[in-house]
Amino acid sequence: MSATALALPGRNAGTLTKGAVALNRAIMRMVAALAVALMVVETLVLFTGVVSRYYFHRPIVWSDELAQILFIWMTMFGVVLAMDRGEHMRLTAVVARFSRGSQLWLETMSLIIVLLFSWLVLMPGVEHMSAQMAITTPALSMPDGYRVAAIPVGFGLIIFSCLVRLASSCTLKASASCFAVAALTAYVLWYFAYDLQDLGNLNLVLFFFVLLGACVLGGVPIAFAFGIATLAYIVNIAEVPTSIVVSRFDEGVSHLILLAVPLFVLLGVLLQLSGMAKALIDFMSSLLGHIKGGLQYVLLGAMFLVSGISGSKVADMAAVAPALFPEMKKQGADENELAALLAASGAMTETIPPSLVLITVGAVCGVSISALFIGGLMPAFACTVVLGFVCWRRARRIQLKDVTRAPFSRILRTFIIALPVLVLPVLIRVCVIEGIATATEVATVGVVYVCLYSVIANFFIQRIALRTVYPLMVEAASLSGAILLIIGVATSMAWALTQSGFSHALVDFMTHLPGGATAFLAVSIVLFIVLGSVLEGIPAIVLFGPLIFPAAHALNINEVHYSMVIILAMGIGLFAPPLGIGFYAASAISKVNADLVIPRMWMYLAVLTVMVFVVAFIPWLSTGFLPQ
Known part of the structure; x- marks a missing residue:
């Protein structure tokens, strides 16, 4: 796509x-x-x-x-x-x-x-x-x-x-x-x-x-x-x-909650423009760049922290990859392997708040946004750790070239520059969880915060090309319109499916699968991997979420837990070749031939698929930190 x-x-x-x-x-x-x-x-x-x-x-x-x-x-x-x-x-x-x-x-x-x-x-x-x-x-x-x-x-x-x-x-x-x-x-x-x-x-x-x-x-x-x-x-x-x-x-x-879509897209534009993502990467690289696989860990960590804020997986990858890949190639990393890791990191970060997919689930399926924000962190963290283990196994073959440990002075300097960036994800999540701002309003807090950072950075760190602001904002408006049109039209389509009696038949079929909740979760994973590959995450959620969530409720599956399962499954589909748009976006950003990346993807996708089933059958990963 x-x-x-x-x-x-x-x-x-x-x-x-x-x-x-x-x-x-x-x-x-x-x-x-x-x-x-x-x-x-x-x-x-x-x-x-x-x-x-x-x-x-x-x-x-x-x-x-x-x-x-x-x-x-x-x-x-x-x-x-x-x-x-x-x-x-x-x-x-x-x-x-x-x-x-x-x-x-x-x-x-x-x-x-x-x-x-x-x-x-x-x-x-x-x-x-x-x-x-x-x-x-x-x-x-x-x-x-x-x-x-x-x-x-x-x-x-x-x-x-x-x-x-x-x-x-x-x-x-x-x-x-x-x-x-x-x-x-x-x-x-x-x-x-x-x-x-x-x-x-x-x-x-x-x-x-x-x-x-x-x-x-x-x-x-x-x-x-x-x-x-x-x-x-x-x-x-x-x-x-x-x-x-x-x-x-x-x-x-x-839906007022959908106001968050253009605002988070705008926030992503400002993050890219302000250089905040690069500041974060510079700090993490100074800490880990000297060890085998260190920059791969930096990529995973940067995607974990940046994802969800921009509202676009392409924006997330575009902010991280250009800052990291040249140095990773200097250290002997294979460019096709890097593209595969970038795609895998994008697939597993869909549940990190304040992801637009989480906001969409809350809007169309009636799930608490705050609960989704809390429940999404642990599944993504678990997937990040497992991908980190795969990186460690593969990095053992890499021979580092002319790499030295960064001096403490450089680590301290990059930390001070990156500190405002490290605060931003925490600020956004705390504002929602503590009730300071709604999920709709919290993006504006982030926008104002990044604007203040940009003004200060323009004087002390780097000058920002103001001529690039307007074109990027036009791009943000265009991306927002494309996303919201899908949501609006898919709502009409979901209504037609409901009026036809299909939703009732689907709920009846899903709730009477042999094996009960276990079979239901397994079928849901397969279904949403396919839907994520063909329809992309947001339209799949808008179209099928209202139809399938009643079946999950009927089987006493926690709605936050079920949300995490289907979002992770859709993330895999979104980045799975040969149809997933995320896979081709990662290849384009990495400037490599997508056909050469496909063989490197299967290990990452297999590990992530196993992790989806782990999250599905260990509900605590999604619900363990929810208020009782």
């Missing part, structure tokens, strides 16, 4: 005036500026609310409401940016195996499916906005329609952007054939709709396995693949208004 751009053919200036292309660029620049501005205002509003409530004991009653209004606009602008920049998550491993001509046709088809979905939800979005105008918000006393107007505005901008790209970049022949295939598919489904209804839940196989699978394998952005399959099912089988997709989408992206 990838977030790469839809690589369409060269621009054909004869099919669209240069003015339309220029207009699209101008609109996207404006959208980017608005998204960044909303992100900054959002941070200030929430941080002011924390300070006012905790230090002055005077809560700002309207802060959460204003934040929620700004949030959906920021989300939709981020969705538009991600579409224009080609950064929506999509599976590319299959498409890459086709000829260039076939790839270009599939890219055109993907663009048309995006256009079709956006067009089909545009008018329901306008209707939903009109209906919400009759509802007045309690604190600000303004029509709620102003909030949800972001949905039709966002999809309207996507439609315009898609039309410009189709006209300027796609051949007429490819566009016509793709439209014909889409129209023929829609007609066949409509013509046989009554016959399909007689199939009962077998329709789920047609719409959510065949149709959805074809879209995903064909390179359609995963959020839009979810959306078009859900719309097709609702229109032809469920016979409910398409507006239900918009209302469920609104519900899915309006």
Whole structure:
């Protein structure tokens, strides 16, 4: 799976005036500026609310409401940016195996499916906005329609952007054939709709396995693949208004807890910009760099401390690897082995708070965020120790070259520089656990903390290139939009599966497996490894979490314990070749051939798989430190 751009053919200036292309660029620049501005205002509003409530004991009653209004606009602008920049998550491993001509046709088809979905939800979005105008918000006393107007505005901008790209970049022949295939598919489904209804839940196989699978394998952005399959099912089988997709989408992206997504992504951008991650690595390297496998331990430790803060596994790896790998190669480490270790370290850190996956589980499955933050540390620590043992075994063959122990003065200097970095993860976790800030608000505490560090570091440690701030914030807004669109659309899809009776059948099947809770946990591990590989972590959680958690509850499995099991399993799938996006991201960041890394991955994946079963069957690792 990838977030790469839809690589369409060269621009054909004869099919669209240069003015339309220029207009699209101008609109996207404006959208980017608005998204960044909303992100900054959002941070200030929430941080002011924390300070006012905790230090002055005077809560700002309207802060959460204003934040929620700004949030959906920021989300939709981020969705538009991600579409224009080609950064929506999509599976590319299959498409890459086709000829260039076939790839270009599939890219055109993907663009048309995006256009079709956006067009089909545009008018329901306008209707939903009109209906919400009759509802007045309690604190600000303004029509709620102003909030949800972001949905039709966002999809309207996507439609315009898609039309410009189709006209300027796609051949007429490819566009016509793709439209014909889409129209023929829609007609066949409509013509046989009554016959399909007689199939009962077998329709789920047609719409959510065949149709959805074809879209995903064909390179359609995963959020839009979810959306078009859900719309097709609702229109032809469920016979409910398409507006239900918009209302469920609104519900899915309006959880206040999901405000943490763009804020933690912003925090990750600031961490990268401020050099905090490098300061941490320099300190750990001065301590352990002189021993065999020492820098491998540094990599594991750095990923453990940095993970969860940025909101993006790619950002975590990009912050750690470039600072460590050159020195590790000088010491004789194999570059393919390093890429495999980087991928493995990413796979086992999904449970480290304040991971966005933990926040998503809490939001969509109703699990306490504070409990998840407490329960996630020990499973990740256990996996880190086991991976460290594997590194020790493999490092015995390495012959160190010109490596000396760092003097105490260097250790002390790097420790002083890294101290603010070491404090940050503790600060974030303490703020949530002690009730100083909610899981939504705590990212703003981190953002303000890193900004203060950056100002000080700019004078005493290193100068920060201010020109890089805005582009990185635009990138953060785009990534946030891509993540939140998946959550919103997957919420609609989960509703359709629930209404079909599938969720009840799934719970009944899972709770009556031979072997009870033990078999249930084993099947869950296998299921979420596959889902993590195909769907990535957050969409898999949003789609299947609400369906499967009731089964776990029925078997008296602690919800925090079960969360850790499925998150670790999804992490393995996310970094498992040949489909896992995390694996290819780790290979790209390491600048190595992914095919050469695959043989080195199996030992790490095998060890992590064993550890998932250990965590599954020793619940204390997840629940031992929870308050009784």
